[in-house]
Amino acid sequence: MGCSSRINDIQPFHVMALLARAKELEAEGKDIVHMEIGEPDFPTPAPIVEAGIAAISAGDVHYTPAVGLTELREAISTFYQTRYNVSISSNRVVITPGASGALMLALGVIMQEGDEVLLADPGYPCNRNFVRFLSGKTRSISVDASTGYQLTLKHLKENWKPNTSAVIVASPSNPTGTLLAKDELVAMALFIKEQGAYLIVDEIYHGLVYDVEYDTALNLYEHRDIDENIIVINSFSKYFNMTGWRLGWVVAPEKLVKDMDKLAQNIFLAAPTPAQYAALAAFNEETISILEKHKEEFKQRRDFLLPKLKELGFKIEVEPQGAFYIYANCEKFSKDSYKFAYDLLENIGVAITPGKDFGSNKADTFVRFAYTTSIDRLAEGVKRLNNYLN
Amino acid sequence: MGCSSRINDIQPFHVMALLARAKELEAEGKDIVHMEIGEPDFPTPAPIVEAGIAAISAGDVHYTPAVGLTELREAISTFYQTRYNVSISSNRVVITPGASGALMLALGVIMQEGDEVLLADPGYPCNRNFVRFLSGKTRSISVDASTGYQLTLKHLKENWKPNTSAVIVASPSNPTGTLLAKDELVAMALFIKEQGAYLIVDEIYHGLVYDVEYDTALNLYEHRDIDENIIVINSFSKYFNMTGWRLGWVVAPEKLVKDMDKLAQNIFLAAPTPAQYAALAAFNEETISILEKHKEEFKQRRDFLLPKLKELGFKIEVEPQGAFYIYANCEKFSKDSYKFAYDLLENIGVAITPGKDFGSNKADTFVRFAYTTSIDRLAEGVKRLNNYLN
Numbered sequence: 001m002g003c004s005s006r007i008n009d010i011q012p013f014h015v016m017a018l019l020a021r022a023k024e025l026e027a028e029g030k031d032i033v034h035m036e037i038g039e040p041d042f043p044t045p046a047p048i049v050e051a052g053i054a055a056i057s058a059g060d061v062h063y064t065p066a067v068g069l070t071e072l073r074e075a076i077s078t079f080y081q082t083r084y085n086v087s088i089s090s091n092r093v094v095i096t097p098g099a100s101g102a103l104m105l106a107l108g109v110i111m112q113e114g115d116e117v118l119l120a121d122p123g124y125p126c127n128r129n130f131v132r133f134l135s136g137k138t139r140s141i142s143v144d145a146s147t148g149y150q151l152t153l154k155h156l157k158e159n160w161k162p163n164t165s166a167v168i169v170a171s172p173s174n175p176t177g178t179l180l181a182k183d184e185l186v187a188m189a190l191f192i193k194e195q196g197a198y199l200i201v202d203e204i205y206h207g208l209v210y211d212v213e214y215d216t217a218l219n220l221y222e223h224r225d226i227d228e229n230i231i232v233i234n235s236f237s238k239y240f241n242m243t244g245w246r247l248g249w250v251v252a253p254e255k256l257v258k259d260m261d262k263l264a265q266n267i268f269l270a271a272p273t274p275a276q277y278a279a280l281a282a283f284n285e286e287t288i289s290i291l292e293k294h295k296e297e298f299k300q301r302r303d304f305l306l307p308k309l310k311e312l313g314f315k316i317e318v319e320p321q322g323a324f325y326i327y328a329n330c331e332k333f334s335k336d337s338y339k340f341a342y343d344l345l346e347n348i349g350v351a352i353t354p355g356k357d358f359g360s361n362k363a364d365t366f367v368r369f370a371y372t373t374s375i376d377r378l379a380e381g382v383k384r385l386n387n388y389l390n
Numbered sequence: 391m392g393c394s395s396r397i398n399d400i401q402p403f404h405v406m407a408l409l410a411r412a413k414e415l416e417a418e419g420k421d422i423v424h425m426e427i428g429e430p431d432f433p434t435p436a437p438i439v440e441a442g443i444a445a446i447s448a449g450d451v452h453y454t455p456a457v458g459l460t461e462l463r464e465a466i467s468t469f470y471q472t473r474y475n476v477s478i479s480s481n482r483v484v485i486t487p488g489a490s491g492a493l494m495l496a497l498g499v500i501m502q503e504g505d506e507v508l509l510a511d512p513g514y515p516c517n518r519n520f521v522r523f524l525s526g527k528t529r530s531i532s533v534d535a536s537t538g539y540q541l542t543l544k545h546l547k548e549n550w551k552p553n554t555s556a557v558i559v560a561s562p563s564n565p566t567g568t569l570l571a572k573d574e575l576v577a578m579a580l581f582i583k584e585q586g587a588y589l590i591v592d593e594i595y596h597g598l599v600y601d602v603e604y605d606t607a608l609n610l611y612e613h614r615d616i617d618e619n620i621i622v623i624n625s626f627s628k629y630f631n632m633t634g635w636r637l638g639w640v641v642a643p644e645k646l647v648k649d650m651d652k653l654a655q656n657i658f659l660a661a662p663t664p665a666q667y668a669a670l671a672a673f674n675e676e677t678i679s680i681l682e683k684h685k686e687e688f689k690q691r692r693d694f695l696l697p698k699l700k701e702l703g704f705k706i707e708v709e710p711q712g713a714f715y716i717y718a719n720c721e722k723f724s725k726d727s728y729k730f731a732y733d734l735l736e737n738i739g740v741a742i743t744p745g746k747d748f749g750s751n752k753a754d755t756f757v758r759f760a761y762t763t764s765i766d767r768l769a770e771g772v773k774r775l776n777n778y779l780n
Binding site: 004007010016053057062098101109134269 | 397439449520634656657658660
């Protein structure tokens with residue numbers, strides 16, 4: 001009594017302990033190259049900052065409607081039109097406290113206790129913990145380079161149960177940075193719709209995709225009614241550099257919005273008001289031009305780091321096309337990536353994330369590098385790795 | 391498949407539909423006296439606003455630790471010392487996105503699926519919906535004027551089950567504004583501790599208590615180890631006038647903090663950063679002096695409205711001592727308080743909240759008045775009520 005088993009089933013982020021150790025070392029005067037952090041190192045663009053300050057100064061700090069400011073829902077709707085050439089009614093857009101709030105609403109309205117949710121391993125660890133938190137069951141499906149670390153229709157068919165109520169995919173994916181091919185997305189979405197279940201698509205790294213064409217899962221023109229069973233999650237954290245503001249959104253089928261509104265009223269009342277007003281400036285020309293420069297910088301970092309890691313002896317079988325992560329096989333150096341990550345931290349001051357934060361599928365031979373620091377610092381990290389490993 | 395029964399079990403706030411209708415009437419040019427809104431009408435005090443703006447300008451908009459900024463946890467610890475003369479380690483303070491986030495963490499770590507949680511009816515509706523959201527069961531206990539609309543040890547003993555894992559009380563309470571007597575609190579806390587369960591005390595209206603002495607449930611000196619089974623929830627929304635910033639906190643027994651940290655990492659990452667920096671200015675002398683003036687204004691409104699409502703014929707058996715609500719029996723005018731609320735809105739432009747938003751215990755003969763508007767407006771509302779009802 002008085003202690004929830006759901007808590008025991010939820011793993012902490014191992015990287016948090018590693019980060020704490022990195023900070024201890026820094027406090028002792030050691031220089032640490034941070035390649036473990038999943039947060040853009042760029043400041044929030046000035047127009048967003050200014051809009052936030054203007055709103056606070058004007059006293060716009062009261063509760064908004066639970067589904068968010070109407071103007072922001074409309075701005076997001078317009079953004080889908082401008083960027084993806086797809087028409088999404090602003091009524092389908094619900095503003096949330098981060099993508100976390102979006103996933104909470106999505107799972108909260110579609111998942112019964114005990115239902116199964118399918119997701120890829122490796123994958124973002126919060127996703128499976130959310131399912132557990134809401135008393136669902138996750139079925140983690142091991143994915144590898146052969147499918148670009150993404151789920152496929154074949155995976156779904158092999159793992160489908162009568163009580164499977166949702167599938168979560170991410171494109172680009174964390175930790176692999178890989179995209180989901182559109183034909184596979186369509187095939188999965190059609191199958192999921194046939195089963196009367198839902199496809200949740202995490203698009204929080206949209207905007208940070210390099211060299212290749214990509215699209216939102218809301219834009220499956222030729223199969224318009226798939227939308228009825230697709231929920232897209234997004235966030236102002238990554239592309240828009242607004243992490244600490246805690247703002248995201250969900251685009252849901254119209255039939256779910258009323259329930260999401262009711263749930264939002266109860267579980268978080270509304271997303272933070274200063275962040276919502278600030279985000280009204282997120283889509284203007286000046287902001288987008290700043291963000292595109294940040295994106296270009298991320299691309300340059302990826303193009304720098306990726307070949308260097310390969311030269312060092314890390315095996316990277318699938319080119320990461322987006323986000324700011326490289327998921328690298330480290331078995332040439334260690335069969336215990338957790339110990340390996342601590343070795344690198346203690347011996348050469350290089351911080352990376354061990355594979356086990358993303359699941360259990362070959363996690364011991366993988367690590368994640370984040371290029372959320374400057375090329376100079378990445379180069380310093382590579383130099384240290386080279387001296388130490390080779 | 392694909393639709394959660396938890397959603398069907400969660401009631402929307404009826405007042406939201408009423409508020410929407412009130413706004414329609416306003417758009418048509420009607421004048422509405424708002425006595426339905428549970429949000430202070432005062433602006434966020436200037437020092438808090440300035441601290442928020444300074445932080446945003448300085449680029450302090452990145453993720454904070456999941457449990458919140460260390461300085462803010464320390465400031466809250468100091469506040470307990472200053473205001474209540476009780477020593478609370480800052481390690482026990484976890485910063486959350488509003489009191490909603492605090493309740494989510496509290497229930498998340500202590501409640502198993504299927505556990506029962508005891509709470510008072512009438513009471514704040516989100517509380518029971520949170521329990522349902524996390525797959526627990528609520529046992530609503532009808533309370534009345536004889537216990538000041540608060541739970542008692544006798545209630546707990548009569549309703550306790552082997553799977554009762556928590557009791558939620560609120561002092562001051564929403565909708566009744568009544569306080570929990572300290573001797574009853576101690577008796578309940580001791581009993582709950584014996585059962586190995588938890589007492590969750592909602593203190594979000596602390597600071598807004600008029601004329602009487604009161605204390606935090608963390609200050610049961612003579613029974614210090616009760617703290618091991620008490621979780622206190624608080625918020626910057628009400629007393630501190632920071633609703634839209636979305637910031638609250640929980641004070642938990644030290645043994646639960648690690649699990650709350652883990653859960654916070656997963657379900658909301660951290661509370662909004664601008665709000666956390668802003669709140670660092672919430673406890674300084676200048677801010678407190680502003681807040682105490684707001685409190686005095688609330689007290690004057692209560693002292694104005696309470697006798698007027700009685701004169702009109704509403705029955706108010708227990709003097710509300712805090713918050714900004716008066717829970718009034720309206721059976722002299724109607725046995726259907728929901729219809730009554732709409733009648734008042736449509737016919738005389740007075741908006742109040744029907745009892746059924748707070749439970750089902752005699753809800754049809756109660757309404758809640760909120761004095762979150764000026765005395766002039768309250769007087770206008772009283773005048774209209776008098777003309778219409780008498």
